[in-house]
Amino acid sequence: MNFLNEIAQRFPDAVSFAPGRPFEGFWDTSLVHDYLRRFERYLKEEKGYDDAEVRRVLFQYGRTKGIVHELIVRHLEVDEGISADPESVVVTVGCQEAMFLVLRALRADDRDVVLAVSPGYVGLAGAARLLDMPVLDVVGGPRGVDLDSLTSVVREARARGLRPRACYLVTDFSNPSGVSLDLETRHALLDLAEREDLLLLEDNPYGYFSADGVRLPTLKALDARRRVVYLGSFAKTGLPGARIGYLVADQSVADADGRVGLLADQLSKIKSMLTVNTSPIAQAVIAGKLLAHGCDLYGANEREIVVYRGHLRRLLAGLSRHFPPGGGSGVSWNVPRGGFFLVVNVPFPADDKLLEISARDHGVLWTPMCHFSSDPAAARQIRLSFSLVTEEQIDLGLERFAALVARRIG
Amino acid sequence: MNFLNEIAQRFPDAVSFAPGRPFEGFWDTSLVHDYLRRFERYLKEEKGYDDAEVRRVLFQYGRTKGIVHELIVRHLEVDEGISADPESVVVTVGCQEAMFLVLRALRADDRDVVLAVSPGYVGLAGAARLLDMPVLDVVGGPRGVDLDSLTSVVREARARGLRPRACYLVTDFSNPSGVSLDLETRHALLDLAEREDLLLLEDNPYGYFSADGVRLPTLKALDARRRVVYLGSFAKTGLPGARIGYLVADQSVADADGRVGLLADQLSKIKSMLTVNTSPIAQAVIAGKLLAHGCDLYGANEREIVVYRGHLRRLLAGLSRHFPPGGGSGVSWNVPRGGFFLVVNVPFPADDKLLEISARDHGVLWTPMCHFSSDPAAARQIRLSFSLVTEEQIDLGLERFAALVARRIG
Numbered sequence: 079m080n081f082l083n084e085i086a087q088r089f090p091d092a093v094s095f096a097p098g099r100p101f102e103g104f105w106d107t108s109l110v111h112d113y114l115r116r117f118e119r120y121l122k123e124e125k126g127y128d129d130a131e132v133r134r135v136l137f138q139y140g141r142t143k144g145i146v147h148e149l150i151v152r153h154l155e156v157d158e159g160i161s162a163d164p165e166s167v168v169v170t171v172g173c174q175e176a177m178f179l180v181l182r183a184l185r186a187d188d189r190d191v192v193l194a195v196s197p198g199y200v201g202l203a204g205a206a207r208l209l210d211m212p213v214l215d216v217v218g219g220p221r222g223v224d225l226d227s228l229t230s231v232v233r234e235a236r237a238r239g240l241r242p243r244a245c246y247l248v249t250d251f252s253n254p255s256g257v258s259l260d261l262e263t264r265h266a267l268l269d270l271a272e273r274e275d276l277l278l279l280e281d282n283p284y285g286y287f288s289a290d291g292v293r294l295p296t297l298k299a300l301d302a303r304r305r306v307v308y309l310g311s312f313a314k315t316g317l318p319g320a321r322i323g324y325l326v327a328d329q330s331v332a333d334a335d336g337r338v339g340l341l342a343d344q345l346s347k348i349k350s351m352l353t354v355n356t357s358p359i360a361q362a363v364i365a366g367k368l369l370a371h372g373c374d375l376y377g378a379n380e381r382e383i384v385v386y387r388g389h390l391r392r393l394l395a396g397l398s399r400h401f402p403p404g405g406g407s408g409v410s411w412n413v414p415r416g417g418f419f420l421v422v423n424v425p426f427p428a429d430d431k432l433l434e435i436s437a438r439d440h441g442v443l444w445t446p447m448c449h450f451s452s453d454p455a456a457a458r459q460i461r462l463s464f465s466l467v468t469e470e471q472i473d474l475g476l477e478r479f480a481a482l483v484a485r486r487i488g
Numbered sequence: 489m490n491f492l493n494e495i496a497q498r499f500p501d502a503v504s505f506a507p508g509r510p511f512e513g514f515w516d517t518s519l520v521h522d523y524l525r526r527f528e529r530y531l532k533e534e535k536g537y538d539d540a541e542v543r544r545v546l547f548q549y550g551r552t553k554g555i556v557h558e559l560i561v562r563h564l565e566v567d568e569g570i571s572a573d574p575e576s577v578v579v580t581v582g583c584q585e586a587m588f589l590v591l592r593a594l595r596a597d598d599r600d601v602v603l604a605v606s607p608g609y610v611g612l613a614g615a616a617r618l619l620d621m622p623v624l625d626v627v628g629g630p631r632g633v634d635l636d637s638l639t640s641v642v643r644e645a646r647a648r649g650l651r652p653r654a655c656y657l658v659t660d661f662s663n664p665s666g667v668s669l670d671l672e673t674r675h676a677l678l679d680l681a682e683r684e685d686l687l688l689l690e691d692n693p694y695g696y697f698s699a700d701g702v703r704l705p706t707l708k709a710l711d712a713r714r715r716v717v718y719l720g721s722f723a724k725t726g727l728p729g730a731r732i733g734y735l736v737a738d739q740s741v742a743d744a745d746g747r748v749g750l751l752a753d754q755l756s757k758i759k760s761m762l763t764v765n766t767s768p769i770a771q772a773v774i775a776g777k778l779l780a781h782g783c784d785l786y787g788a789n790e791r792e793i794v795v796y797r798g799h800l801r802r803l804l805a806g807l808s809r810h811f812p813p814g815g816g817s818g819v820s821w822n823v824p825r826g827g828f829f830l831v832v833n834v835p836f837p838a839d840d841k842l843l844e845i846s847a848r849d850h851g852v853l854w855t856p857m858c859h860f861s862s863d864p865a866a867a868r869q870i871r872l873s874f875s876l877v878t879e880e881q882i883d884l885g886l887e888r889f890a891a892l893v894a895r896r897i898g
Contacts, residue, residue, distance in 0.1 A: 080757070097549075105543045107528060110769060111521055118517060133515045137729040139507075171581050171763040178762055182618060204761030208592060319547040321767035347490075351614030352588055353581040353763065357731035357770040359520060 081430055082445060085437055093475035094443040095462040098253055098418050100314045101385050102466070109317075113366025114359070120149075120369055140358045142346045144169025146365040150310070150324055152373040157286075159299045160308070166328035166342045168349060169356045173281060173311040173323035177246075178205040178352070179345040180279060180307055180325065184243040185211050192279075193231055193245040195223050197451035199253050199281065202246045215452070216245060220412075222259035223247055225270055232274050244277035244307070249297055250285040251417020254450045254461040258415060261294050268297060271305040277329070283311040286376050288416040289387040293376075304329050307341070312364045314418075314465075315375050322356065322364045386418065389464040389472060393420065396476040401483070409483060411462075418465040421447060426486045428460045435482070442478035491840055492855060495847055503885035504853040505872040508663055508828050510724045511795050512876070519727075523776025524769070530559075530779055550768045552756045554579025556775040560720070560734055562783040567696075569709045570718070576738035576752045578759060579766045583691060583721040583733035587656075588615040588762070589755040590689060590717055590735065594653040595621050602689075603641055603655040605633050607861035609663050609691065612656045625862070626655060630822075632669035633657055635680055642684045654687035654717070659707055660695040661827020664860045664871040668825060671704050678707060681715040687739070693721040696786050698826040699797040703786075714739050717751070722774045724828075724875075725785050732766065732774045796828065799874040799882060803830065806886040811893070819893060821872075828875040831857060836896045838870045845892070852888035 086096060114136075121127040121135060135145055147167040154160040170176040184190055188210075194202050196215035206213045214235060217227035228245060235242045250258045259267065271278050280297045298308040308326040316322065327341035349355070371378035394413060401409040408425030426432070428446050436442055447459035467475065496506060524546075531537040531545060545555055554560075557577040564570040580586040594600055598620075604612050606625035616623045624645060627637035638655060645652045660668045669677065681688050690707045708718040718736040726732060737751035759765070781788035804823060811819040818835030836842070838856050846852055857869035877885065 099549055102540070102544060102548060105547050107539075107543055107546060110524060110546070114520060129517075130512070133517055134512060136517060136520070137515050137727050138512060139509055139723070139728045171767070174762065174764045201761070201764070208758065208761050313549070317547050317769075318549045319768045321763070321765065321770075348618065351611070351618050352584065353731070354584045354611070355731065357581070357767055358729045359727075359773055360731075360767040360770045363769055 082433075082449070085433060086443060089437040089441070089443065092437050092441045092443045093467065093471045093478060095464065095467065095475055095479075096443045096445050097466055098463050099466045100318060101382055103385065104381055105317075109367075110363055113363045113370065116366040116369045117146075117362040120365070136358050136362060138358075140355050142350045142355050143167065143342065144324070144356055144361060145358050146322075146361045146368075147324075149365050149368045149373060153368050153375055154310075154326070156373045157376045158296055160296070160326070162326045163328060163340075166326050166340055168325050168327065168342050168345050169361055170323045170325060170349070171353055171356050172313060172321045173283065173309050174201050174205065175349070175353065176309045176323050176325040177202055177279070177281075178208065179348050180244070180309075180327070181205050181209055181211055182348050183341065183344050184277070185209050189239060189241045190243050191235055191240050193228065193235075193242055193276075195245070195247040195252070196453065197254050197447060197456060198246065199248060200450060202279075202281075212240075214242065218252070218255060218257060220257065221263045222249070222252065222257045223263065223267060225263070225266055228267075228270060229274065232276060242274075242276060244279050245271070246279040246281065248281045248283070250282060250294070251287060251414055251419070253284070253417075254419050254445065254447060255421055256412060256414030256417050256419045258294070258417075264294065264297055264300060268300055268303070268305060272303050276305070278306045279309060280306050281309040281311070283314050284417040286315055286379050287383055287386045287418065289390050290415055292415065298326060312367075312375075315379055316364045316367050320360045320363045322360055386416070386465060388469060389467065390414070390416070390420070392469050392472045393462065393464045393476070396473060397422070400476055400480040407483060408487060419461055419463050422460045422462055424458055424460060424483065424486075427457050429457065432482075432486075436479075439485075440478045440482045442475050442482065444479070492843075492859070495843060496853060499847040499851070499853065502847050502851045502853045503877065503881045503888060505874065505877060505885055505889075506853045506855050507876055508873050509876045510728060511792055513795065514791055515727075519777075520773055523773045523780065526776040526779045527772040530775070546768050546772060548768075550765050552760045552765050553577065553752065554734065554766055554771060555768050556732075556771045556778075557734075559775050559778045559783060563778050563785055564736070566783045567786045568706055570706070570736070572736045573738055573750075576736050576750055578735050578737065578752050578755050579771055580733045580735060580759070581763055581766050582723060582731045583693065583719050584611050584615065585759070585763065586719045586733050586735040587612055587689070587691075588618065589758050590654070590719075590737070591615050591619055591621055592758050593751065593754050594687070595619050599649060599651045600653050601645055601650050603638065603645075603652055603686075605655070605657040605662070606863065607664050607857060607866060608656065609658060610860060612689075612691075622650075624652065628662070628665060628667060630667065631673045632659070632662065632667045633673065633677060635673070635676055638677075638680060639684065642686060652684075652686060654689050655681070656689040656691065658691045658693070660692060660704070661697060661824055661829070663694070663827075664829050664855065664857060665831055666822060666824030666827050666829045668704070668827075674704065674707055674710060678710055678713070678715060682713050686715070688716045689719060690716050691719040691721070693724050694827040696725055696789050697793055697796045697828065699800050700825055702825065708736060722777075722785075725789055726774045726777050730770045730773045732770055796826070796875060798879060799877065800824070800826070800830070802879050802882045803872065803874045803886070806883060807832070810886055810890040817893060818897065829871055829873050832870045832872055834868055834870060834893065834896075837867050839867065842892075842896075846889075849895075850888045850892045852885050852892065854889070
């Protein structure tokens with residue numbers, strides 16, 4: 079992704095459909111002070127801590143699994159209908175650390191591999207790369223995960239002597255494709271995981287940003303057989319600058335000495351060797367936001383949901399205007415039901431070289447899908463992110479994008 | 489360390505010489521608000537940022553190498569006489585992440601090993617374990633590092649086909665031994681590193697806590713040949729709850745494509761796959777403390793230095809009182825010139841079983857040195873930490889410890 083960052087820096091005036099960053103319009107620096115104070119009050123009033131204990135919790139070294147696990151559990155109950163044991167929660171330095179912890183625990187030796195729906199989030203591949211752990215691609219397709227592909231990848235890996243330990247996916251409004259799993263696919267995927275003895279690593283950063291108000295249960299909410307490790311992020315729903323994520327790992331596992339305990343406790347041991355504990359001050363910021371909204375994070379994002387919905391509509395309307403069906407442009411796109419991203423198919427290769435031309439000559443940035451998938455189809459696909467742009471930028475950016483397309487097909 | 493945490497929880501009323509945590513007596517929750525505001529002001533007044541830019545820096549995803557690197561460089565100049573390029577600094581989630589990043593970069597395959605002065609900090613061994621990277625022990629001894637041992641460990645490893653990449657050590661008031669390198673040893677170690685083509689990983693969490701006011705230059709301050717990767721921690725000098733560390737890695741290295749760049753930039757790529765970036769809110773807290781003291785962190789710790797000095801004196805006086813020289817107790821100890829720790833030699837095995845007895849029957853906790861070293865001598869050694877206890881607790885704890893000793897040798 080270095081090239082992408084570099085090009086964004088070189089062309090700061092370009093309209094950018096590139097970054098998957100949350101909307102900034104409702105931020106205020108006073109929020110962080112308010113959130114910290116709310117958490118202090120909670121420690122005193124709900125937990126009964128005295129001043130010295132409050133200072134110790136906020137400022138001293140702390141519990142490796144985190145200090146806001148009870149509030150995260152409340153939030154999961156309120157927002158997701160997930161009943162989690164607080165001891166099964168590990169608070170992490172963003173969801174990225176959560177991914178690393180799980181992969182490290184699953185990797186005993188060279189035979190252990192992880193599967194990932196493709197195209198998929200590059201962070202998973204990055205964490206796996208640090209562990210020299212192979213990632214096997216599973217076809218995503220229009221339903222979010224192709225179950226036949228998943229089954230055959232698992233079986234072929236086993237036939238080669240490998241141990242497929244888990245499959246990673248974003249259930250709702252995936253990055254980069256914007257695709258979600260329908261309810262039937264969710265149930266079928268859970269059945270498949272049980273049948274094939276596989277964990278599912280469910281990452282859910284965008285689930286609240288449904289454009290049509292329809293929200294399906296997460297895999298974890300349907301997970302009666304403890305097949306799902308839930309990877310939580312507050313980067314889009316809380317504040318990215320807190321760098322707080324978490325995981326719910328309620329599986330029973332045996333450690334090296336044969337003692338059975340929670341997977342969360344194994345992950346905590348790994349975390350103690352990686353980052354020791356997550357900053358309690360940063361955790362307090364997110365906890366304060368949860369407390370400010372009765373642990374209803376969906377409700378806390380009401381205004382953002384409206385913004386993202388408006389952006390998606392504007393983007394879809396603009397695409398239809400510039401590239402009308404039957405207009406011969408050869409340009410098409412998918413219609414996500416929410417999230418931050420959609421994918422545009424173009425009738426020419428869309429690589430870093432074209433991105434450079436797009437930035438320099440047309441003043442518009444986007445992300446080549448080849449960064450997310452080695453599938454040949456991805457070579458002619460573009461990810462447009464609509465979270466951080468304004469509606470005016472969407473219109474301007476699409477005009478510029480249409481000029482690029484006209485030049486390429488003209 | 490799980491047993492140690494567990495026993496501390498089971499005996500909360502015991503006097504504890506166990507945790508290497510900083511003194512809490514000067515903390516105030518208003519500090520975090522003050523520090524955050526100071527950093528906001530700095531962004532506006534010194535960097536010329538407008539409100540939206542300030543919000544973005546604090547709340548949005550940010551630079552992987554961190555946002556407080558310029559202030560860290562100022563602090564290194566003021567406090568250490570180190571002139572560092574801000575681009576060579578990577579801000580990390582505590583020093584633990586810094587260790588992991590360096591080891592990951594140094595580990596290309598199974599032949600790469602790291603050396604560590606023994607007895608030594610368990611966090612280094614933990615980070616290495618996550619990477620399945622062997623740690624070869626180097627004798628510490630009374631001068632902090634035995635250079636003959638270091639040379640022979642390097643050469644023997646090479647003879648076995650291994651690649652010793654670096655040697656980790658705490659230069660000042662080491663954990664667990666309290667020992668510091670004298671100036672001559674520092675120079676000789678740098679020469680050795682050059683001669684043997686080795687990096688030195690210098691960890692410096694306790695350097696400011698000199699009891700007699702004498703401060704020697706860090707290896708990094710003497711590092712004319714870029715042999716030192718400096719591992720910085722603000723856990724003891726800033727606030728543990730920010731979980732902010734950093735490293736200075738100004739070495740030139742070639743990447744996989746043969747392009748030469750800063751080691752810091754390679755470490756930044758690894759960090760992007762591990763934690764993405766360090767919480768800018770947590771970084772701002774530390775930056776605010778630096779700003780509050782003109783980046784003079786030594787000065788900022790004036791009161792703490794006095795406290796730790798007093799604790800060390802009280803502990804040494806108490807030990808002399810309970811175990812007078814020639815009194816036949818068989819108990820002796822080293823006399824560190826500062827820091828958080830000293831080591832007591834006892835004439836009986838001091839293991840987890842004895843610790844359990846000590847906690848249950850005598851109400852005093854300490855750390856068996858066998859957790860830090862496999863050397864047989866460590867089996868009869870105890871680490872006493874004097875940072876978090878009060879002077880009254882030191883007296884009471886030593887009385888209880890003396891009762892334990894009397895029972896064991898009686």
